[in-house]
Amino acid sequence: MPEKSVRVGLIGCGAVAQYGHLPAILRTHGLDLAAVCEVDRERLAEVADATGARPCGTLDELAGADLDAVVITSPATLHEEHLAWAAGQGLPVLCEKPLTLDEPGSVRAIELMEEADRPLYVGFTYRFAPAALEIRRLIREGAVGTPRALRLIYLWDLHGAFADREHFTGVNERREGRIAEGGPMIDCGVHQIDLARWWLGGEPVPTSVVGIRVEGRETPDHLVAHLDVDGCQVMIEISIAYGHTAPATRPTFSYEVIGSEGVLRYRREEREFVAIGRSGIRELDWSPEKSFDGMYAAFADALTGGPTDLLPTGRDGLAATRIATDLSVRAAAAR
Numbered sequence: 001m002p003e004k005s006v007r008v009g010l011i012g013c014g015a016v017a018q019y020g021h022l023p024a025i026l027r028t029h030g031l032d033l034a035a036v037c038e039v040d041r042e043r044l045a046e047v048a049d050a051t052g053a054r055p056c057g058t059l060d061e062l063a064g065a066d067l068d069a070v071v072i073t074s075p076a077t078l079h080e081e082h083l084a085w086a087a088g089q090g091l092p093v094l095c096e097k098p099l100t101l102d103e104p105g106s107v108r109a110i111e112l113m114e115e116a117d118r119p120l121y122v123g124f125t126y127r128f129a130p131a132a133l134e135i136r137r138l139i140r141e142g143a144v145g146t147p148r149a150l151r152l153i154y155l156w157d158l159h160g161a162f163a164d165r166e167h168f169t170g171v172n173e174r175r176e177g178r179i180a181e182g183g184p185m186i187d188c189g190v191h192q193i194d195l196a197r198w199w200l201g202g203e204p205v206p207t208s209v210v211g212i213r214v215e216g217r218e219t220p221d222h223l224v225a226h227l228d229v230d231g232c233q234v235m236i237e238i239s240i241a242y243g244h245t246a247p248a249t250r251p252t253f254s255y256e257v258i259g260s261e262g263v264l265r266y267r268r269e270e271r272e273f274v275a276i277g278r279s280g281i282r283e284l285d286w287s288p289e290k291s292f293d294g295m296y297a298a299f300a301d302a303l304t305g306g307p308t309d310l311l312p313t314g315r316d317g318l319a320a321t322r323i324a325t326d327l328s329v330r331a332a333a334a335r
């Protein structure tokens with residue numbers, strides 16, 4: 001356990017900061033939320049009041065907060081600028097995905113952090129869910145034999161097409177933004193790609209992808225991709241147009257590892273997590289699919305000299321995003 005609290009600053013107090021990062025930082029032993037930085041003055045005041053952190057309207061103000069580490073949860077368009085700032089300050093970083101908007105930007109940011117000799121981690125929160133950690137452990141100890149196929153499915157509506165989904169009025173701008181940034185594989189599927197790399201311990205090679213245009217847009221809103229990881233066939237199916245016109249959401253989310261000796265099956269909505277093998281069906285402990293608390297426990301450990309092996313690095317972020325982008329470009333090009 002860390003003895004001295006690590007002084008953490010956070011840049012960008014929007015949606016994911018408020019529901020995920022800030023509550024988790026406040027709950028994590030060994031971390032002290034020292035300062036928050038946000039350009040929306042009203043939001044800054046609200047978050048500072050709610051958390052007790054020092055409010056900073058600019059990076060210059062944040063620089064005066066005597067930080068030990070920084071968390072970047074600003075819009076993806078600003079990640080490169082904020083990563084360059086953190087490197088200049090010599091601060092370790094946990095940055096939300098995507099690292100930056102494009103590959104050259106991500107490489108520049110990674111190199112700046114490497115030159116500053118400070119760690120850069122990416123917010124792949126799915127890794128830290130107890131169920132995801134258990135799948136990795138079981139695969140590594142051979143519980144399903146040799147993994148032959150991995151199926152990762154996430155079909156949802158990204159909070160629906162409408163701003164007011166009960167009255168079917170307005171446009172869900174957040175969803176439009178994600179489509180403009182490249183669609184569901186880049187926004188959500190990048191987590192599944194990271195899990196495939198991390199669980200199987202190899203580099204996925206895309207073999208095929210089909211883009212489905214449920215809404216009829218240029219950018220596919222539903223993709224089915226196949227990748228090969230050292231002989232294990234990975235299927236990733238991702239949609240943000242699954243019931244998008246409905247007044248309420250009803251997603252599908254599952255992982256299946258199919259091995260020479262058995263199967264692991266995780267279904268989020270059904271709250272099912274089982275191992276199926278020679279000894280029958282074994283119930284495993286179900287958990288939600290992501291864990292901000294787990295990620296910050298690992299971040300706190302890493303910052304105080306503990307193990308770093310669970311944390312996705314900037315280069316992991318780059319590798320997963322490169323595959324997600326390649327699949328999205330190929331899916332969009334094929335009509």
Ligand SMILES: NC(=O)c1ccc[n+]([C@@H]2O[C@H](COP(=O)([O-])OP(=O)(O)OC[C@H]3O[C@@H](n4cnc5c(N)ncnc54)[C@H](O)[C@@H]3O)[C@@H](O)[C@H]2O)c1
Binds near residue numbers: 038
């Ligand atoms: N890991 C996950 O599960 C997950 C989930 C949602 C979003 N994300 C990622 O997190 C990032 C943020 O997404 P979001 O949905 O919270 O966005 P958001 O727009 O809700 O929040 C961004 C915040 O940054 C603030 N901001 C803008 N410019 C700033 C600046 N110069 N300095 C300080 N603050 C500034 C905005 O005012 C806003 O409050 C994106 O990269 C997104 O892809 C990850």
